Amino acid sequence: MKKFRLSSQPIDHEALKQMMQHDQAGAFICFEGWVRNHHAGRVVQALGYQAYSALAESEGEQILLEAREKFEILDAVCVHRTGDLVIGDCAVWVGVTAAHRDAAFAACRFVIDEIKQRVPIWKKERYEDGSSDWLHPTA
Amino acid sequence: MTVTVLYFAGFQEAAGVDSEVFDKPESLMALYENLRGKYRFTFQPGHIRVAVDGVFVGWQHDIADGSEIAFIPPVSGG
Numbered sequence: 676m677k678k679f680r681l682s683s684q685p686i687d688h689e690a691l692k693q694m695m696q697h698d699q700a701g702a703f704i705c706f707e708g709w710v711r712n713h714h715a716g717r718v719v720q721a722l723g724y725q726a727y728s729a730l731a732e733s734e735g736e737q738i739l740l741e742a743r744e745k746f747e748i749l750d751a752v753c754v755h756r757t758g759d760l761v762i763g764d765c766a767v768w769v770g771v772t773a774a775h776r777d778a779a780f781a782a783c784r785f786v787i788d789e790i791k792q793r794v795p796i797w798k799k800e801r802y803e804d805g806s807s808d809w810l811h812p813t814a
Numbered sequence: 815m816t817v818t819v820l821y822f823a824g825f826q827e828a829a830g831v832d833s834e835v836f837d838k839p840e841s842l843m844a845l846y847e848n849l850r851g852k853y854r855f856t857f858q859p860g861h862i863r864v865a866v867d868g869v870f871v872g873w874q875h876d877i878a879d880g881s882e883i884a885f886i887p888p889v890s891g892g
Contacts, residue, residue: 730865
């Protein structure tokens with residue numbers, strides 16, 4: 676089953692959490708990335724995400740596989756939004772289960788950091804003055 | 815002997831289209847340099863990645879007839 680998914684619809688947190696229930700799990704760690712109303716001193720009104728779907732899905736799966744190999748976890752799942760989002764929307768959801776919390780925290784951090792660095796998804800911010808920008812951080 | 819180039823995000827905005835067909839270029843680098851000139855892409859090759867047929871590849875990757883090539887500007891998901 677696919678562990679990494681792109682979704683053009685709002686992320687159903689409760690359904691994802693239910694799906695991760697596991698009798699051997701003593702820890703469930705979840706990271707949600709939300710759309711915030713500012714970036715680099717500018718007021719952000721909304722944003723859109725575009726993905727190179729085929730490559731984003733394979734790279735996302737690869738990251739989750741690496742997380743399962745690297746950390747003592749039971750499962751790792753990620754859903755990333757595409758399309759138009761407004762302030763407060765959940766843009767990305769990462770869930771990790773493990774027998775113990777240390778591995779779950781570490782794996783969750785690893786997954787979100789790698790996704791931000793490697794998965795071909797781009798954010799376009801729309802500002803209050805009507806302008807918009809694709810974000811292409813090179814740092 | 816052609817290839818299709820896919821554009822995303824800032825590259826798509828600069829090119830004004832989401833894909834384009836070109837004669838098969840000599841190399842990925844030659845193709846990117848050509849596009850940089852044509853569309854004023856600002857990124858140095860070292861700041862972007864390249865994918866062929868949906869898989870990340872190195873700049874030296876051989877291009878086959880009919881390949882689908884995507885230049886991947888710095889990503890900003892999450």
